[in-house]
Amino acid sequence: MLSFESDYIEGAHPLILEALAKTNMECLSGYGTDSYTKSAKEKIAAAYSLPDAQISFLTGGTQTNQIVIDTMLKPYEGVISAASGHVSVHEAGAIEFTGRKVLTLPSHDGKIDAAELDSFITDFYADGNHEHMVFPGIVYISHPTEYGTLYSKNELTEISKICHKHKIPLFLDGARLGYGLMSKSSDMTLPDIAELCDVFYIGGTKVGALCGEAVVFTKKNMPPHFDNLVKKHGALLAKGRLLGIQFDTLFTDDLYFKISRNAIERAEELKNLFVKRGYKLFMDSPTNQQFVILENEKMKSLQEKVQFSFWEKYDEKRTVVRFATSWATTKEKIAELEKIL
Numbered sequence: 001m002l003s004f005e006s007d008y009i010e011g012a013h014p015l016i017l018e019a020l021a022k023t024n025m026e027c028l029s030g031y032g033t034d035s036y037t038k039s040a041k042e043k044i045a046a047a048y049s050l051p052d053a054q055i056s057f058l059t060g061g062t063q064t065n066q067i068v069i070d071t072m073l074k075p076y077e078g079v080i081s082a083a084s085g086h087v088s089v090h091e092a093g094a095i096e097f098t099g100r101k102v103l104t105l106p107s108h109d110g111k112i113d114a115a116e117l118d119s120f121i122t123d124f125y126a127d128g129n130h131e132h133m134v135f136p137g138i139v140y141i142s143h144p145t146e147y148g149t150l151y152s153k154n155e156l157t158e159i160s161k162i163c164h165k166h167k168i169p170l171f172l173d174g175a176r177l178g179y180g181l182m183s184k185s186s187d188m189t190l191p192d193i194a195e196l197c198d199v200f201y202i203g204g205t206k207v208g209a210l211c212g213e214a215v216v217f218t219k220k221n222m223p224p225h226f227d228n229l230v231k232k233h234g235a236l237l238a239k240g241r242l243l244g245i246q247f248d249t250l251f252t253d254d255l256y257f258k259i260s261r262n263a264i265e266r267a268e269e270l271k272n273l274f275v276k277r278g279y280k281l282f283m284d285s286p287t288n289q290q291f292v293i294l295e296n297e298k299m300k301s302l303q304e305k306v307q308f309s310f311w312e313k314y315d316e317k318r319t320v321v322r323f324a325t326s327w328a329t330t331k332e333k334i335a336e337l338e339k340i341l
Helices: 014-022 035-047 061-072 114-126 153-165 177-182 190-196 226-232 241-250 255-276 296-302 331-340
Strands: 054-058 077-082 102-105 135-142 170-173 199-203 213-217 289-295 309-313 318-324
Touching (some): 014 241, 035 054, 035 213, 035 241, 054 061, 054 226, 054 241, 061 170, 102 114, 114 135, 114 153, 135 153, 153 170, 177 199, 255 289, 289 296
Parallel strands (some): 077 102, 077 135, 135 170, 170 199
Antiparallel strands (some): 199 213
């Protein structure tokens, strides 16, 4: 069956599989202390113009969000997120499982607004009972957002200013960062993100890797004894080479960005197919996630031949569904979808 269900349904880029096979019998030290992991960190730091960046590799997005948020917060603090944020909606309460609270702001096509963020934090401290409340301790955003939308450089700059004003860190979830950076609508570079965020991660699971996310602490602000804390969460891989080799490959010869661009090009073709045939888009996403409003009967009929994701109910007769392209989506898959439509 033709599938546009998500951007992690394929395995890994062939060059990654080749690198893993080629290095398979090498005896390498564990827990990310091997030479390939060291090389990957150097290449990532160079890409972001951050020679002193502190970088750590974890296996998945939910794991990364939970560990970064939990280890950066004080015991009395919580995390601010858009109501639609992944940590608030689709992570099964992973943040709350650590004893933290997700403090939600209104979502504007997946994004938070700097002025509303400022008011939220200011109002918290103006409340005479705030000692009995969960303190705002870190700000979480996704780029691209859960709706495929992007923060502009100006929007991110304003949010960053508010965070620094209130002395709390800004954390950017980059599970699909490659797709955001390669979008024609993006006006941000890698160094921009590194400058404006206190911590972010580069998604590999959804951008060509078997698994893996690269967490980057930009201000020499990695929590003390971070590996110890990661291990306490049950997330420190003995075979850290698995992640190091993959990111070393992704950041060789701009592979990460080349394959990300493929997803964007195919997504534009997919969007045009639906628009040309009179389908209504839920929003105009500039990245690899495209949200289409389907009549329920049409949705059921299409599901017999194509896999896609339920997103949300639109009304009694229509549903919002998501089609996602990836680093591996081919022109042939788009052509096949066109025939089905």
